[in-house]
Amino acid sequence: GESVGLHLPTLSVQEGDNSIINCAYSNSASDYFIWYKQESGKGPQFIIDIRSNMDKRQGQRVTVLLNKTVKHLSLQIAATQPGDSAVYFCAENSNRDDKIIFGKGTRLHILP
Amino acid sequence: KAGVTQTPRYLIKTRGQQVTLSCSPISGHRSVSWYQQTPGQGLQFLFEYFSETQRNKGNFPGRFSGRQFSNSRSEMNVSTLELGDSALYLCASSLAGYTQETQYFGPGTRLLVL
Numbered sequence: 001g002e003s004v005g006l007h008l009p010t011l012s013v014q015e016g017d018n019s020i021i022n023c024a025y026s027n028s029a030s031d032y033f034i035w036y037k038q039e040s041g042k043g044p045q046f047i048i049d050i051r052s053n054m055d056k057r058q059g060q061r062v063t064v065l066l067n068k069t070v071k072h073l074s075l076q077i078a079a080t081q082p083g084d085s086a087v088y089f090c091a092e093n094s095n096r097d098d099k100i101i102f103g104k105g106t107r108l109h110i111l112p
Numbered sequence: 113k114a115g116v117t118q119t120p121r122y123l124i125k126t127r128g129q130q131v132t133l134s135c136s137p138i139s140g141h142r143s144v145s146w147y148q149q150t151p152g153q154g155l156q157f158l159f160e161y162f163s164e165t166q167r168n169k170g171n172f173p174g175r176f177s178g179r180q181f182s183n184s185r186s187e188m189n190v191s192t193l194e195l196g197d198s199a200l201y202l203c204a205s206s207l208a209g210y211t212q213e214t215q216y217f218g219p220g221t222r223l224l225v226l
Contacts, residue, residue, distance in 0.1 A: 032212045043116070043202050043217030044155070051212075089155065093211045098168045100211055102155035 008087060010107040019077040021106050023090030028071060030092035034100070035064060035075045039086045047075070047088075077108075085110050114139065116205050116218035124224045130191040133221045135203035137184050141216070143209025144186040146178060149200040149220070158201075161186050162209045190223075198225045 013019045025033065031052035036044035050057045050064045050073075057064050063076040073090050087105040117136045125131050137144050145168075146158040157170040161180035178188040184205075190197055200222050204215035 036217075041219065043204075043219050045217065046214050049214070095212070098160075098211055099157050099170070100215075104154040 008105050008107045010109055012109045012111055013080050014111045015080060015082060017080055019075075019080045019084065019108055021075045021077075021088045021108065023073040023075075023103050023106075025071050025073055025090065025092045025103070026101070027092060027094055027097075028068075029094040029096060030101075031095055032093045033064070033066060033073050034091045034093075035062075035073075036089045036091065036102075037084075037086045038089065038105070044089060080108075080110055082110050082112075084108060116203060116216050118201075118203055118218040118221050120221060121219065122222045122224075124226065125193050126226050127193055127195060129193050130189060131193060131223060132187055132189045133201055133203075133223075135186045135188075135205075135218060137186070137203075137205030138216055141205035141207055142184050143206045144180060144184065145204045145206075145209075145215065146186070146188050147202045147204065148172070149202055150198075155202070158188065160209060167209065193225045195225050198223060 034049045035047040037047050038044045048059045048062050048064050050066050061078045065074045087107050089105045090103045091100045093100045119134045143162045145160040147155050149155050159178050160168040164180045175191045180186045200220045202217050202220045204217045206213045206215045
């Protein structure tokens, strides 16, 4: 499959452990944030989103935390599985802007 | 419901040639956005089409163009290809194209310019 990013930061996690992927966003006016997962050979897949009026949102095995004070977003994956191996992107948008800005991504590597 | 499809999946061209990529959105989706993905720059927005009209455009030269048909299918064209155009080109569809609406991505077209 395609190599999404040859020089992406990589997070290696033992199977079964929790993963925490971090993202610093750039625009203090951003009020909508999204996490995407991109597996080799596929396009990005929506995981979870959060609006700026929330600090935390939970999905199935995933939790997104938003800290607006330091412009930081994190994605927590519980009980990491081999199928979670992928590149994870955060993205931000402001209501004043028509475009979504994507981060460079973090590669999650699962250790057996 | 079928997902977003893109054709072709892989393409090799030489400098100076032109290329046309195709995207079929999810049925019922009227907005199609195009992105370029490279290792160095990540995902960058090219343009977005809704109801056959380009609504938004990123910071790419005029060699990059697109169009949308009445059935919401979209094509993008790159003329006078350069080596730096080698990338994964992704399209994404959504119902109405609001930026705070979930976008669904296709698998991409991998373009290699020699």
